[in-house]
Amino acid sequence: MCEYKKPSHRHGEHRLGDDQQFWPSTEIFRYIQRRQNGHHVGYYPRRLMSQFVARQLPGLLSEKEYALGDINKIFASHWASDRQVAFGTKCNKLIVMDLVSKQMVQIPSLQNSGQSSPADCPCGIHSIAVNFSRSLLATGGENTNDLAVYRLPTFDPVCLGEQGHSDWLFDIKWLDDEFVVTGSRDSKMALWCIKDDKDSDASTTSVSHIPMRSPDYGYDIVTPLTVKSCKKAEKVRALGYNHNNHEIAALSLNAYVHFWDAKHFIQKCSRKLTYPRENVCMAVCPDKGLYAVGSQSHVTLLDSRAPKHVGCIVSKQRGCGIRSINFNHDMLTIGTGAATIYFYDMIAGKYLELNCGHPCSLTAGKGWLLHDETYQDFFVDQEYPNAIYTHCFDNSGTKLFAAGGPLPAGLWGNYAGLWQ
Template structure:
């Protein structure tokens, strides 16, 4: 179900350059990389996953690309365990992938009630969020302006949340184990209360097991002032602070205790502000735009620091791994920025360390037209996620063009 990519052989641990890098690692990191080759990485002590190791790992990664069939573009992904990843697609499918075997399990979509009016032009699943105790998963429902909640690890349906939004749900974030927030293209933020009760809502008809689920309405809905399409959300736990990013280039802060909006900040790059993440330790937000990556510090009047320029195809996903900011681009590359050194991670030779993603899959009838208009840049990295150890990276996406149908998914380990 999967194939190895040989596009970038210099990422192989057996190359001379990588061996030189291994010799420069701490003893624990050296033993980790040796044991990983034999599938023993899970037995390594968590103590070796330090800030220094997080900096060194990107230069050692190699790709395993998966064949996913004819699904269209992966927009969101989360790790469920050390072997499973769940992801959502533009064609509105929720799928669990076994990273060892490549086997896929399709999760049934939850349907809304007749009271819910579906949004026009469904866009698929843009977000997946797991609560702090890893007992509930929230994502998009069959109507892309509603949310669906499942119980983990079984994926039993819990509820559908409806009447919170009139347009696509772009992002979801859990405030705690019971409350989840959604942000939508209709400029609204909706707060939902999810009861994780253990009662059996299933029924048996003619010896068939039929899972049942409830319909939820939001606790409250708030309009995000100055926003034009809420695109991304991030929650800082200690500060009890919600950040919302809108497509018109505004950064919005909300006090979660009172659910009130604070003054919004206009970003210097106002085009295609589509992704955001937060560093919990530093209380620092990273924003990905069309041509730049911005760092926003809410502690100093939301001061903004541009860290790089990426003209043309933009930034599509961002995440923090300790002090390393991982950046998924629209031109098929994953980059790594070190907040402490204030520069991109480099090999010992001085060249930038980056991952060049595989070719993925594209509808045969679109192949010639797509590559003629997008030479050399087959896939955008719409989502990426580290596993709990911080040493394996799942990256996924598909063609950047909105009219092209295709997908890419790879495990970098």
């Protein structure tokens, strides 16, 4: 059996100091065990996750797969609490799932006022973002070119943003607790100001008791502060925000990354990517000032201060595409179109490995696939692993939610799993 191999440190590589090794392995397992048993954990979770733990954890994770019914492809997800995850689907549903009880609640989509036109051929929810104080959640509305904002933890509607985009809303990033940026398939970026006068702590209503909203609205209709075209961009696909230098990065499908000054909402420059195919996801490591872009077979590392890319990581599964990407401390997690998550150690400069030399990876379960006429006519008797369209760690960094569905556009299906 393959066992996890501890990363070796070559000359010049980062080593953990005594202060970083505060949590020995026995304390780590005690923390996880107490949490799983429902006991109060007095530790501050972030303190637990030293660089040592981030490297050791992937080899210890096991999957718990969830049955989701007949929803189609999960494109976006975000932790709403320590046991709840919110996710958005291709069939335009916003769902909150309790990972312990497995209860799922569909949150009502926010309808527009009729003052804006819906996008052609709607394609679901592609982004979910939570502000810094974790009081507001932003995602797509009933029209896929509108911005819907909900109050946490109750998911009461706050407002619907209209007249910002004419095509699908692809990504959302909060700049602080009030200002949020959206990027769209219409090649434009919009800046919004979201005001919520109600105290989110005043209500203790459970998410399972959310009433359906009527068309006469129980929320405000807002418009963007400004909308600007992203120069040289053909469809803004993903956004990143570095809060250390107040910089926004916008990834476009024509293989450019565009850097913006967030304070003045002005485009500064654009960088052409070396690998032009299927650049669809991006992650930010603010402490290092790095942006990671996932393409068909590579991860490109960028720094806006450098004229060219500063590094490149070859995918372990070339050709199937990198569909989601995230940083967990100095660990880069890579979700592929072939149901696998890999872990790349940014300090060691290589993929995490098992003792046998194979890469440390997580392989998603089978999920659910609809055997409709399209499947029978074009895909029958073939295997289609689930693309990992989204994955995210919880605040402690010890639980990983991953989700997606079949990669071919014509197939209807879903996958969701918790790795812990």
